Amino acid sequence: MSECTHDCSSCSQNCGERKPESMLEKPHELSKIGKVIGVVSGKGGVGKSLVTSLLAVSLQRNEHKTAVFDADITGPSIPKMFGIRDKARGDDMGLYPAKSKLGTEIMSVNLLLENESDPVIWRGPVIAGVVKQFWTDVIWNEVDYMMVDMPPGTGDVPLTVFQTIPINGIIIVTTPQELVSMIVEKAVKMAKLMNVPILGIVENMSYAECPDCGKKIQVFGDSHIEEIAKEYGLPVLARIPMNPKLAAACDKGMIELFEGDWLQDAVSAIEAV
Template sequence: MTPDEIYTRLARIEDPKLGNDIVSLGVVDDVTVEPDVVRVRVTLHAPYAPDEEWIAERIREELSDIDREIDLTVPPLPVSDAERPLPSVKNIIAVSSGKGGVGKTTVAVNTAQALAERGARVGLLDADLYGPNVPRMLGDGDGPTLNDETETLTPPERGGIKVMSLGFLVPEKEAAVMRGPMIDSTLERLLVDVEWGELDYLIVDLPPGTGDAQLTLCQTVPLTGAVVVTTPQAVSTDDAHRALHMFGEQSIPVLGIVENMSGFTCPSCGDTHDLFGRGGGKTVAEEYDLPFLGSVPIDPEIRETADDDAHVGTLGEDDTDEAFRDIAGDIANGIGTLRRRGVPN
């Protein structure tokens, strides 16, 4: 058994999204054959993404008949510039919407929870400085602590997710009255002056619209990609187009569209009512040739857990929770596909 023979075997494995084999795509870094072990180093970019877990399992299956130990290792992703902002964060994902009231924060919080549930190291930044709702959704507890020596903030954890929000730093119900330059400086501090540590994913819950906060984020840190949230109705999808245009202007890849509030199933009669129309998010995704990440129904339990400070750890087994798990998996898959295709961070 030689390394070339191992490479030939692994070249039988086709990437689940790109079609090419994983050897030609550069997923296989190195193969070493020793008397008792075959060592295979692979580059996987999206930790705990279903597609990349499938690739790892297929590698093991392809080599399972070899009478040696198979040592499959995934080295840490290289950092192209150690001086860049947030060098210890592998993937930064912006969750955006063109307008308010579409449930963008709900999608951001539940996506973070679903990724953490899969085993990923996750952070959540509430970048909506005028309406920071993440602290309420993720429950009571201590806020961030200040390191006097470094003048950096250590974020609190909620359900294994590192969380930062201006809502921790201003009194409850007090307005954050800021003009553009103050928005820029505050958001930059919440991004780069926080001790996030090693993260697989940092989810950034953006405010609605296409203003200062969005541009600051796009120009301050290397965004891996963005997710745009809409409801089915036209007044929401119209603004989703504007959000997509903004990310296009900033050369930020869009990982897909989420349609929230897609329907309500009556608990008494079982009928489903399309309160905000049907299919608007999917239509936008098709128009831009983007992935449609999924639909999330109107679920009173989501509202109750958010209002009662009990959102952490509430992902269960109903259709809404499964929708968020599928969305999180598709987001991670999209990141892996971008990277395997060679799109830089």
């Protein structure tokens, strides 16, 4: 064997010096993207898309340019929450994200489907390809913080997202009644494998507040989030109540008007990345 030049690109030997090849894709050459934050959950319906949207809106309120990359291809709900009905435009240069009323850039498969109620019945590799294209072919104009609504689970698609996009940190969304410990453990293991730091945990639907006396009701029983977070050395960044106004804001496409200060610590954690 000839002497090692430490240049793996021009050598076919499989020695201990060889570093794993990065599969990270370059974004579109006209994109300007700052930090990328993934929002994950162990299962559907815990409010991952809602938390993604609330974080984007909160960051935007702090004068940052924000974007939402809807990587939840089979359950895209971001455009509806922001009240976006326009389709995405494209030309020879690439695809352009839609803009929300207050300026958040959004790309979602729903902006490409003829009818937003059409189901996405594609196999894993096709879905993974779409996610990749949202990174490489979309011209993200100017973004300080891109929030990625991650596909659920640990299959093909989330793996592609982690391998394709340089994610700077992830936030885990759970609810009190979930098998929280197991879900947090899975997310922690996946993030470690992918070398992505976890910023912390957001507990959604944490409690309900009595509209008359303000008493907090633990609808799903006592939360164990603090102990679990401690076990994994993670901070609890927010506890969001079950709030009919939030559900209505999602349904009416008016998430940008939400009122509530639950996410301040989560926003600070993102700003510190």
